[in-house]
Amino acid sequence: MNRDRFAEDRLEPLRTNLRAAWARAYVRIFAASREPSWILFETIMPVLGMFAYVYVYRALGAPREFETFVVMGGVMMAYWLAVLWSMGTQWFFEKQEGNLEFYLVAPCSRMAILAGMALGGVVMTSMRAGLSLVAGVLLFRTNLMPGEPWLALGVFLLTLGSLYALGMCLASLFLMYGREVWHVSNALAEPMYLVNGLYFPLKALGPWGFAAISTLPLAIGLDAMRQLVLGPVLARGLLPVGTEVALLAASLPVNLGLAVWLLARSERIGKRTGALILRHQ
């Protein structure tokens, strides 16, 4: 056997993983947009849900900043749903479809595949989130201009990073214990709207707000971004922005590390029990 053909330098694993991540992202970024129905179901329908909350607040005569809460929550909700359905459950569905084997037998890292899913997911979801944003600004004349735009962008990116790392953790958990994946995902959707304060300030949750903000990147990021847009008073911020940024910055490596550990563990258990190769186990 010609071993030279397979000799690799130190950068080869990195190159392989980058190629693998891009190839997996390609499926979502370019190919997924070939289905026209996607525009209806992924963009227009969710925006309608956001409208309902805005009209409820208007009917109640709530202060204008509550509409900002809803629009920002609607934007971030798109990312949560993408993390849940397109990241968390993805390995499970890949296994059901018989695609998981492609990844497991390839030399690239599984984290590279998850990173590709995340990248593709962020791009696709940003289109949906962008539409929510445009609808909010144009239809409700919501002011979404932050006082410190670069800081707001940084918080947004940190939130996404930590959120998608959480999705990577869920991916491994669902893969191993995901027989009831539909029910679990549905069960995780609605309560998360509540504990992340998607349509209202987290402060309204009282002590539960602190519990949420200490564990959920979406709750932390949303509260921080609302404060950067509305100011701490109108935003009814739970913690100072600086503290929230520090929490987000800490949660990113923690969630990523946990994702790597869970992935390695699920693969090890899967190889020991056969759970990864049997579609219906």
Added chain:
Amino acid sequence: MDLDVMHEATPQRVTTAPETLDLSRDGAAVWASGLTRSFVSGRGRSAKTVHALSGVDLGIGRGELFGVLGPNGAGKTTTMKILTTLLFPTTGEVRVAGFDAIAKPRDVRRRISLVSGGDNAGYGILTVRESLWMFSQFYGVPSKLARERGEELLDRLGLREKADERVNRLSTGFKQRLNFARGFVSDPAIVFLDEPTLGLDVESARNIRGFLREWMAADRTRTVVLTTHYMAEADELCDRIAIIDRGKILATDTPQGLRARVSADRRVVIELETGTPVDALARVPGVRLLRTTPPGERGTFGVHLAVADGKALRGALDVLGVEGRTIHNLSTHDPSLEDVFVAIVGRGLEEIEADEAKRRAEGA
């Protein structure tokens, strides 16, 4: 390239004599020793342990086209999953391309690919061309090289006309070809093919076999490990064959070597009406009653005999004539791989699978 032309132009493979193959632990393409694998199904008191492999030893030389032949449930796929790093053995050691498949899975994965039979060809939303490119990227193949290889595979596997078609719009046959093609886009040193022609139409299966021969001929270091339960496919393609049943490898040899293990007596298959007693045939000098096959749709069943010479055959026919039996059909052939399989395993593949199907139906 026209596929029929390709088939005719297939270069002849130069195979290595088995006795000169390096089948040592570090020199073999695939080496396994004492592989066992058990699965636990169910939980609590109803938990059952199934022994899928019960001590498999394998040595596959570099440049070999090696077949693993056995019925469903024999342990073929479990063996493949262990060799391709998807499954740990319960006990035993396995080395692929010189690397420990348990401790160094990445080193193994860089050198292998796995194609499981069927029509699962990835994401339906991608085109055929994009799919081949995507799979190559998981192996780190530079895009330009990947596209060149993809174009070559499109031609060689008759996928050119479908290159820009979405995978979910392909027929099953084309999906199966694409599934097969993806296994070669990374130009692996060892390809594991798990029932690659299962359910394929005759032409596609022939194309795939032609491609395999051509691919092997192009580089004598390339190795293919193929599981199949098609006797003819194993006989036609493989340099050596391992016969596996109930988690054990019962024999490994060249097709010729395996055939030489059974007697040179000619095989005779006589088709008789269901219910005909055949015990008397076994008492005819020079005749051995090998087995009978289950009744078919025509209300007949097959009696398989090993017959020493023409005189013995005449004796067998006389016995049937005396008993007034109607012979619906009679055929003779030299010992085949099927006969070898029956001699080694004790039953034919068809019988084993018919029994398996019956058991499953009863279980359901």
